[in-house]
Amino acid sequence: MEILEVTDLEKTYRSPDGEDHRVIDVPRFSMAAGEHMALRGASGSGKTTFLNLIAGILEPDGGDVTIDGQKISAMPENLRDRCRAANMGYVFQTFNLLQGYTALENVLLGMMFGPGADAARARLLLERVGLGNRMNYRPRQLSVGQQQRVAVARALANRPKIVLADEPTGNLDQALAAEAIRLIRGVCDENGAALLVVSHAPEVLEVFGRVEWLGDINRATRSRTVSGPRVASQ
Amino acid sequence: MNFMMWRLRLGVLAIALRSVRHHFLSSAITVLSVALASGLVMAVFAINTQTYNAFTGGPIGFDAVVGARGSQLQLVLNTVFHLETSPGNIPWDLYSGLESNPAVELAIPYAVGDNYEGFRIVGTTEEMFTRFEYQEGRRFQPQSGGRIFDSTQREAVIGSFVSERTGLVAGSQFTPYHGLIYDRQQQHDEEYTVTGVLEPTNSPSDRVVWIPIDGVFRMPGHVLRGAGGVYRAEEGIEIPDEYKEVSAVMLKLRSPQAGFMLDQAINRQGQAATLAWPIAHVMAELFEKIGWVVRILELVAYLVVAVAACSILASIYNTINERRREFAILRSLGARKSTVFSAIVLEASTIAALGVVWGYAIYGAILYGASIVVRAQTGVVLDIFRWDPILLVAPAAIVALGALAGIVPAFKAYSTDVATNLSPTT
Ligand SMILES: Nc1ncnc2c1ncn2[C@@H]1O[C@H](COP(=O)(O)OP(=O)(O)OP(=O)(O)O)[C@@H](O)[C@H]1O
Ligand SMILES: [Mg+2]
Numbered sequence: 001m002e003i004l005e006v007t008d009l010e011k012t013y014r015s016p017d018g019e020d021h022r023v024i025d026v027p028r029f030s031m032a033a034g035e036h037m038a039l040r041g042a043s044g045s046g047k048t049t050f051l052n053l054i055a056g057i058l059e060p061d062g063g064d065v066t067i068d069g070q071k072i073s074a075m076p077e078n079l080r081d082r083c084r085a086a087n088m089g090y091v092f093q094t095f096n097l098l099q100g101y102t103a104l105e106n107v108l109l110g111m112m113f114g115p116g117a118d119a120a121r122a123r124l125l126l127e128r129v130g131l132g133n134r135m136n137y138r139p140r141q142l143s144v145g146q147q148q149r150v151a152v153a154r155a156l157a158n159r160p161k162i163v164l165a166d167e168p169t170g171n172l173d174q175a176l177a178a179e180a181i182r183l184i185r186g187v188c189d190e191n192g193a194a195l196l197v198v199s200h201a202p203e204v205l206e207v208f209g210r211v212e213w214l215g216d217i218n219r220a221t222r223s224r225t226v227s228g229p230r231v232a233s234q
Numbered sequence: 235m236n237f238m239m240w241r242l243r244l245g246v247l248a249i250a251l252r253s254v255r256h257h258f259l260s261s262a263i264t265v266l267s268v269a270l271a272s273g274l275v276m277a278v279f280a281i282n283t284q285t286y287n288a289f290t291g292g293p294i295g296f297d298a299v300v301g302a303r304g305s306q307l308q309l310v311l312n313t314v315f316h317l318e319t320s321p322g323n324i325p326w327d328l329y330s331g332l333e334s335n336p337a338v339e340l341a342i343p344y345a346v347g348d349n350y351e352g353f354r355i356v357g358t359t360e361e362m363f364t365r366f367e368y369q370e371g372r373r374f375q376p377q378s379g380g381r382i383f384d385s386t387q388r389e390a391v392i393g394s395f396v397s398e399r400t401g402l403v404a405g406s407q408f409t410p411y412h413g414l415i416y417d418r419q420q421q422h423d424e425e426y427t428v429t430g431v432l433e434p435t436n437s438p439s440d441r442v443v444w445i446p447i448d449g450v451f452r453m454p455g456h457v458l459r460g461a462g463g464v465y466r467a468e469e470g471i472e473i474p475d476e477y478k479e480v481s482a483v484m485l486k487l488r489s490p491q492a493g494f495m496l497d498q499a500i501n502r503q504g505q506a507a508t509l510a511w512p513i514a515h516v517m518a519e520l521f522e523k524i525g526w527v528v529r530i531l532e533l534v535a536y537l538v539v540a541v542a543a544c545s546i547l548a549s550i551y552n553t554i555n556e557r558r559r560e561f562a563i564l565r566s567l568g569a570r571k572s573t574v575f576s577a578i579v580l581e582a583s584t585i586a587a588l589g590v591v592w593g594y595a596i597y598g599a600i601l602y603g604a605s606i607v608v609r610a611q612t613g614v615v616l617d618i619f620r621w622d623p624i625l626l627v628a629p630a631a632i633v634a635l636g637a638l639a640g641i642v643p644a645f646k647a648y649s650t651d652v653a654t655n656l657s658p659t660t
Contacts, residue, residue, distance in 0.1 A: 057566055058653045078570050085568020094657060096563045100256050112245035113568035154567075 002066075003033040003162050003194045004054065009063035009073075011049055023049050025220040026063070031162070036185060036195040038205050041214030045221040047198045048093055050214065051164045054196075055090050056080035068161055085114040089155035089193075091184075093166035095147050097139040103150045104135040107157050114158035125153040128183055144171045152180060156187045162194040169201055178203045246573055249564070250581040253553065254588075260549045261585055264542075268589020271542035272632050273596025275535040279624040280597070281604050281616060282528050288437070288614040289315070290517040295368035298493060298511035299344075300324065300332065300500060301482035306510035307520055313344050313482045314513055315438045315612060316354055319414060320346050324507050325460045326478035332485060337492030340365055343480040345450040350408055352416035353396045355443045357450030357480075360385055366486070368435055380404040380430025385446040390426045393440040395613060397431040404430050410443075412455060422453055438613035451478060485511075539632060542589065546582050547639040554578075554646045561647050562655035571648050578644035579637050586636020590629035597625070 011024035023046040031037060041047050052058040054065055056072045065073040072083050084090075097106050107122040126135050129149035131142075139147050148171050155163055165184060169177035181197070181204050188195045197204065205211050215221045254261045294314055301309040302322030311318045326343075333341040342365075345357035363374050363382040376382060376391060383389035392402055402408055406428045412420040426445060434440055451458060452467040458477045459465070465477040487493050493511045500509040510516050521528075561574050598618050605616035 052653055052656075055566070057656070078572070081565060081568055081570045084566070090566065092566070092656070096559075096566060096656060098560055098563055100252055100560070109245065109248075109564070110567045112248075113564075113570075113573070117245070 001033050002030045003035070003068055004029075004031040004196075005064075005066040006030065006054065007064050007066075009050075009053060009065065010061045011046075011053055011058065012061050022220045024053060024060075024218055026050070026218050029217050031194050031196060033161070034189075034192045034194055035210065036188065036197075036208055037210035037212065038197045038199055038208040039212055039214055040198070040200055040205065041218075041221065045214050046218060047214055048166055050218070051090070051166055051196070051198065055088055055164055056084050081113075085158070087161045089158060089160035089163040091148075091151045091155040091163070091165040091168040093170070093198075095139075095151040097147055097150055097154075099139055102136045102138055103131055103142065103146075103153075106139070106150055107154045110154040111157045118157075122153070122157060125157055125187075126150070128187075129153045129180070145173075145176065148172060149180065152184060156184065159191045160193055161191075162196065163188055165195070165197045165199075167198055167200075169199065169204055174201075174203050177201055178207075181207060245569075246577045246580055249577040250584055253557070253577075253581050254584055257549070257553055260552075261588075264545050264549045264585050265588045265592060267542045267545045268586055268632060268636065269592035269596050271535070271539040272590045272593025272629055273600055274538050275532075275628045275632075276593065276597045276622075276624050277600035277604070278528075278531045278535045279628070280601065280620070280622045281608075282531075283622055283624075284616050284620060285608065285614060286521055290514045290521065294437075294513055295366060295486070296484045296513060297487045298485040298496065298509055298513065299482050300328065300485065300496075300507050300509050303506065303508050306508060306516045309482060309508055309510040310513055310516045312346070313484060316356070316442055317438070317612065320481040321508075323459070323479040323481055324483070326475050326480060328507055329480055329483045330475070332483055335496075337488055337495055338485055339488045340486040342366060342484045343447055344482045344484055345447050345480045346414060347450055347456060347481075348410040348412055348422070348453060349414055349416055350396070350402075350410055350443050351400050353393075353400070353441055353443050354414055355390070355410050355445055355450075357445055357447035359447060362444060363391065366484075368437065368439065372435075374435070374439065375433045376404075376430030377433055380428075380432075383429050383444065383446055385448060387446070388424060388426045388449060389429045389446070391430045391432060391444045392428055393432050393442045393444075393613075394434040395440040395609070396443055402428050402431075404428055410453065412453075422455065424454065434615075436613075436615035441613040447480070448473070487511075539635065542632070543635045543639040546585055546636050547642050549585075550578060550582055550640060551643040551646065554643050557647070558650050558655045561650040562652045565650070565652045566656060574650070575644045575648040578647045579640040582640025582643070583633055583637040586633045586639075589636070590632050593629060593632075594625075 006026055006029040009024055009026040012020050012022045015021045039047060053060050060073055064071055067083060067087055070083060072080055075083060098109060101109060103126060104122055107126060108117045108119065111117045111122065123135065126132060129152055131146060131149055134142060134146060148168065152168055168184065169180050172180055185195060199205060296314060299309050299313045302324055304321040308318055308321050312320050329341060329343050332338050342358055342361050346354055348355040360382060367373055383391050397403060407425050409425055410422045411417060412422060451473055457464045457466055458479055460477045460479040467473050496509050497511055500507050564574060601616055601618045609615050
């Protein structure tokens, strides 16, 4: 069964000089339940835009996104928010931690709008990302890599059916990156969640069976030149 | 509401409280302005109610007052509340006539003309203590160790407030001053002995020095014009009744019909005197006349409330822009638009609620200050802890208004676009 189905998805931005600029034009894209895949693409090619469309944070200009049989792209905003809270975990490229709250509170807040706050699970996840001794630190008091790991813990907290991760290891060293991706994959497997990771890091890409270039699925971008050599899928 | 919803409410509350704490200074200032507004509204209404009750229905005890021809209001203020000046005197036989009138249950003479350190000295009879009840079943009672005066002696019974202010106690001696306004130069020669301090009544009577009425007649320098000519009392010689005069006669009537009857006889047919009856009605008229002052005070209080509501609105509204990213993140985590909306409304209500809680302190402070002034001026004691519906109505209304004020910033937060506010640069 497909957990995620995308058909004829289109998104056009208006550039500052007033011209319309098509960023996303994906005729077909899908992921099976529990499937893990990596997505790569040049900077500015629309990876974040694509994830935001899937998450229902952005509204597409055309086409459909279906999550677990529910057409999220056709939902009113309120239902989209609810659907996102119930089904998705999202590690943002910019982390998007709440500045006024501690690491633990950030994870708890993420749970609050989903199945409900579970402090024990929140602590456990923070421990698993190596922040057992930083739970009561605010984002400002954490290093960038630590913030990223809080974002990972938050995204996994609700046992989502699908996890979107936008360069979740971008600020971690190789060893930590490998460790973080192992953790994400591990938690996803525990819950049977699908995982869509945007990344360029070889140590990340090498562990994924399915690696795709955005350019291959997105007709609006046909470049694969910028971000280094393509890693062959096994 | 199921368990999950309950948790969601908690989350909303957490967000609201966090923001109140995060913007501590502006929250505190807003809370203070709400507290002032709430305290002021409650105080204006409560003081008005309490003074109104004290002056119209409080411990008055008498039904009517007869005094010199003139204003009923002045008569009442002068006798029942021991304020203002006496409008003049009436002959003694008017008192004797009323005393023997079968429609009159109790008639007590009231004669003024002197003071002790600003507290008026009132000449009266023993009946003021033995028969008069200022409230059902309650008489002016000397505190333990004291007794009421002997009508034939230069003795005085003083109100509790007089004792408190002047230091006079049972056994003290004092010399009266002439006139109702304290003037050091105007001291009489005669000495009076305090025989008792009265139990507090929390009424204007606490500010009175009571002496036998004969003492007023015989005070050196006083002249009696009861018979037209001038008569000076002399030591040891009985004063003929026709020379005596009093400022007023306080009446307790047997029935309301008696009031109509006396009104007819004294106010409509008579020329010599004025009957102020019913006293509560005369005072209610006064409050009607000065009602506009109260209205203005209320209006000012309402304006302060409006300003406080606006400051809630402005203080939160100003934070919305800086918090747009926070709202976007909350939304991206699955918080609904309505959740963000209610968090802001809750934040506004929380500030208002904190404000009204402190408002009770402000209310207490205002009432405390006002009660000192009112007591010193009139003897009426305001009770800070007296229950008044306004103490619930005003805070509830202000919290509701606070929530209402929160709707404007809440709507601004509600309309935050998630995607454009998610990136850290905006
Ligand atoms: N709000 C916007 N208005 C106009 N153009 C936008 C907007 N957001 C993104 N774009 C444009 O859309 C394109 C895709 O942006 P996106 O953030 O999806 O890229 P990306 O693939 O995630 O890049 P990176 O690897 O650097 O994160 C970019 O060229 C960007 O300029
Ligand atoms: Mg991106």
